[in-house]
Amino acid sequence: MxxxxxxxxxxxxxxxxxxxxxxxxxxxxxxxxxxxxxxxxxxxxxxxxxxxxxxxxxxxxxxxxxxxxxxxxxxxxxxxxxxxxxxxxxxxxxxxxxxxxxxxxxxxxxxxxxxxxxxxxxxxxxxxxxxxxxxxxxxxxxxxxxxxxxxxxxxxxxxxxxxxxxxxxxxxTVVDAVQTYDDRAASESRILSELGLTEGQFDLLTAHRVETVDDRDAFERILSGVSRASAQADQEVIYPIHPRAEDRLEEFGIAVPARIRLVEPLGFFDFLRLESTADVVFTDSGGVQEETSILGTPCVTLRYGTERPETAFVGANCVAGREPSAIVAAATQMRGKAGDWKTPFxxxxxxxxxxxxxxxxxxxxxxxxxx
CATH class of the missing domain: 3.40.50.2000 (Glycogen Phosphorylase B;)
Structure with a gap:
């Protein structure tokens, strides 16, 4: 046919x-x-x-x-x-x-x-x-x-x-994609040198969902919690800012904590490279929960639930919610994990x-x- x-x-x-x-x-x-x-x-x-x-x-x-x-x-x-x-x-x-x-x-x-x-x-x-x-x-x-x-x-x-x-x-199919392109990302991406980063010496943040960034209080608490969690480990946070989130920061007049560095949205290879070399990834994205579980990078989910519970079952992800103290506790739990869990997907x-x-x-x- x-x-x-x-x-x-x-x-x-x-x-x-x-x-x-x-x-x-x-x-x-x-x-x-x-x-x-x-x-x-x-x-x-x-x-x-x-x-x-x-x-x-x-x-x-x-x-x-x-x-x-x-x-x-x-x-x-x-x-x-x-x-x-x-x-x-x-x-x-x-x-x-x-x-x-x-x-x-x-x-x-x-x-x-x-x-x-x-x-x-x-x-x-x-x-x-x-x-x-x-x-x-x-x-x-x-x-x-x-x-x-x-x-x-x-x-x-x-x-x-x-x-x-x-x-x-x-x-x-995200496993198909990550397995296919991870090596190319490692060889072709120059994002670490462009941002002056060392493998394992930074954290990564993504936050763009409506319930995350359209609520000023929720957005501020997340930024505070991530900043505190990374400060505890003396890490900088790289935050590729989604247009929706950038608009809300300006609209709400939110001051981004000094520990968090905003960067422009990234292509697939650059983002995959950051995911694979970050110490911890903080996210409200379901796709990022999947990708980090495949790459062996510890993940903290900035939501109160997840439709990817398999990532938590295998130990790749901790669902923290949006309270700063809970985010700090989750990061402490996940940081330093070996990433040797079995990919659930x-x-x-x-x-x-x-x-x-x-x-x-x-x-x-x-x-x-x-x-």
Whole structure:
């Protein structure tokens, strides 16, 4: 069935990274792909650079939706994606994760009668205040092919009544991506020298979620806690600042503690290099929790729960919340860990397993050997 057409709907950094292995596996099997970028991340430093570094062609369509309220943003995506899918008529549409882009892609696919394949299905935070939690549930229940990363996430899908024949446990494609590009990041990235850093002699912070940075008190407490935790170990904190967080710092007039150094958003290789060489990573990002668990870097999650509990189960992550004293305690617990835990998200063959599962796509035997 070489020549089959599939569409990919994506809009954020994690989606680009985690769908890249699937796109590349499709190409290896001679499958035509059509990539629709919603423009949910609308800064070149947050998206286009990831296409370049991951060896992907630019997206076939960019809806340039940008930032807006959830309803307006999702509505604009629905209209643009529907037009694209009507033109392409793909055999299947792939979506990943839990963003508004993912929701819009899945909804349109279900409405125009195209099979929807959900990569990284079954994650649940059980926090209904998170917009992503609503997205996850809806996407899973309207998808035809669900690819949970672990047996635990598959069990959650079964408990919600999703038929077994829709569910295939594959591991997480982030393992495929990190294993593929970590060595290249180490050899090609110059971020440590550019920032004057030494391996293991700095901490890393990411904070961008709505519930983190749109609440002034929460944002200030997180910055205070991270600063105190790093001061205790005499470490500097590198904080690649997301545009949303930067806007809120200015809007709220928050003074960033001296211990924390703001830097511009980074490309995939530079950020991967910082993740792999930091002493501790503080984050509110689910993707960063995964990446650090794969890289063997201790992680402190700046939330009160996580949809990646496997990272905590294996000892790679401590869920601290937002209180400064709890952040300090979590960092003390995690700092110095050897990072020898078993990666909980598979063996790096998730993309192969995913493409194998889609009946409209060619089997591995159809792949032309390469030099």
């Amino acid at each position: 070489t020549g089959s057409n599939v569409s990919f709907v994506l809009g954020t950094r994690p989606e680009i990274i985690k769908l890249a292995p699937v796109i590349q596996e499709c190409h290896r099997r001679g499958v035509d792909t059509h990539v629709i970028h919603t423009g949910q991340h609308y800064s070149d430093s947050l998206d286009a650079v990831f296409f370049r570094q991951l060896g992907l062609s630019p997206p076939d369509a960019n809806l340039e939706v940008g930032s807006d309220d959830h309803g307006a943003q999702t509505g604009a995506m629905l209209a643009g994606i529907e037009e694209e899918l009507h033109d392409i008529e793909p055999a299947v549409v792939f979506v990943q994760g839990d963003t508004n882009s993912t929701l819009a892609g899945a909804l349109v696919g279900s409405k125009v009668d195209v099979d929807v394949a959900h990569v990284e299905a079954g994650l649940r935070s059980f926090d209904d205040d998170m917009p992503e939690e609503t997205n996850r549930v809806i996407i899973d229940h309207i998808s035809d092919h669900l690819f949970p990363p672990t047996e635990e996430t598959a069990a959650l899908l079964r408990n919600e009544g999703i038929p077994e024949d829709r569910i295939t446990v594959t591991g997480n 598979g063996d790096g063959t998730a993309a192969v397993q995913i493409v194998d599962t889609i009946p409209e796509l060619p089997a591995r035997e159809a792949v032309t050997p390469t030099e």
